[in-house]
Amino acid sequence: MITTSRKWVLCAFFAALNAVLAQITIPIGPVPVNLTHLSTYTAAGLLGARYGAVSQLVYVLLGVIGLPVFSGFAGGPGRIFGPTGGYIVAYIFSAYLSGFLMERLGKKSMKAMAVSIYAGWILTYLFGTLWYCLITGTGFVAALLVCVLPFLAGDCLKTVLSISLIKKLYPAMR
Numbered sequence: 001m002i003t004t005s006r007k008w009v010l011c012a013f014f015a016a017l018n019a020v021l022a023q024i025t026i027p028i029g030p031v032p033v034n035l036t037h038l039s040t041y042t043a044a045g046l047l048g049a050r051y052g053a054v055s056q057l058v059y060v061l062l063g064v065i066g067l068p069v070f071s072g073f074a075g076g077p078g079r080i081f082g083p084t085g086g087y088i089v090a091y092i093f094s095a096y097l098s099g100f101l102m103e104r105l106g107k108k109s110m111k112a113m114a115v116s117i118y119a120g121w122i123l124t125y126l127f128g129t130l131w132y133c134l135i136t137g138t139g140f141v142a143a144l145l146v147c148v149l150p151f152l153a154g155d156c157l158k159t160v161l162s163i164s165l166i167k168k169l170y171p172a173m174r
Contacts, residue, residue: 014043014055019069045166049099086131094120
């Protein structure tokens with residue numbers, strides 16, 4: 001069992017990892033490709049719903065107060081209230097949802113973990129795309145073509161990598 005103090009340290013670690021992975025970016029349009037989700041879903045799998053979400057909340061709050069943790073070394077509330085802010089805020093809720101599902105479905109089955117992570121992806125895509133539509137005035141279908149479709153293949157790879165990391169690290173953490 002992971003102690004509470006160790007979970008808090010891991011929350012800080014995953015918030016910092018998000019900040020690093022957010023900088024590995026491919027600018028393909030208004031929503032850049034980055035590796036932040038790798039940390040988000042690995043935290044959900046290793047820390048569970050509550051602490052996985054807390055790790056993402058810490059990351060978001062660090063960015064909101066102005067630390068340059070978002071992609072492109074950006075920070076400040078302007079990024080949250082901009083077109084990609086919904087995706088950033090969604091990390092908190094998708095980590096919770098994925099962690100919750102992994103706690104219920106288990107981590108022994110790759111299928112159960114994939115379903116858990118894909119549920120988080122759907123939540124992120126939905127919340128972020130609706131936010132993008134609201135901020136930019138873009139129609140939903142047009143936003144899906146810009147904000148979701150280009151990311152699907154990479155997100156599948158990040159899911160496989162997250163599952164691999166969880167399967168390798170989870171036994172060592174216990």
